[in-house]
Amino acid sequence: MKYVKCFRKEKNVCVEVELHNCRVIDVKIFGDFFVYPEDAIEKLENALRMCSTKECIEKAIESISRYSTPLGFSWSDLVEALASIVEECSERG
């Protein structure tokens, strides 16, 4: 199943997450934001695969936040958006 969540800080950010048994199969992060370097987002999308907990999501984001800078949102905003999708799935059972 695919779930989409969008939020707006200074810029618009959407995450589309495909889950199987509440585990991330695929993620796409899109919107009118900026990230430097740009390829950090593709690396993050790969790092998020197989995550099923907020801790795993935080770890994936931490791995790219060391060398990349978002503009228009913060990494913690993104953690919250992604974690809420995974956690809502777990709650639904």
Next chain:
Amino acid sequence: MDLEGRNGYEQMAIDEATLELVARNRLPPTLRIWRFKPSTVSIGYFQRVHEVVKLDKARELGIDVVRRFTGGGAVFHDYEGEIVYSIAMPITKDFVDVAKSYERICSAIVAMLRKLGLNASFKPINDVVVQGKKVSGSAQARRGALLQHGTVMVSTRIEIMDQVLVPPPTKKVSSFREVVTTVNLELGTNIEIDRVARLLVESFEEILNAKTYRDVLGSEVISLARELEPKYRSEEWLFKR
């Protein structure tokens, strides 16, 4: 200065080539003033094209659609009413901080608009506004050097913008006219694109404390841009996200 214009695929390829060559010290810091011909919609690197552009309408109106290599939002570039600047330069001490570098470079646009008598100001992250409405937006990429490109809406047809762009859901507007303006609308007169271009170059010289000289695109830029252009023309790139 290339006000005659080229299509968006070529222009994006030239910008990317310029950034690459400045980063490799094969090209000095470069300011380019240009236009999209034909009119084009450019979308940000991270955007989904079908969510921000009415593709069928764009096709019907003969408007090209291209994905940029820079982030930010979708922009309607009206050949008749807009100029674009691109500046590629090394990331010197004053430009390390990304947010501050946007403000510094955009201050040239603010200065140019003030010379025309408009009360312009920078609106973080990447906009210049007059009377609270956007008249210019910019986007920057960094790869060993920085390239910032942006638009100045001189007489952009906002009614066409309304037809081809989908406003973000957070901007609850019935027309972009509520949030976007143009130089001519604000001045109440028709100013020539050439004059805006000249003032913009002058303002960049002042803000960056630099002297420009006119040149044509070098063979190395043209050659690298030709290699990059097929990417910008490809469906794979346009529908990347």
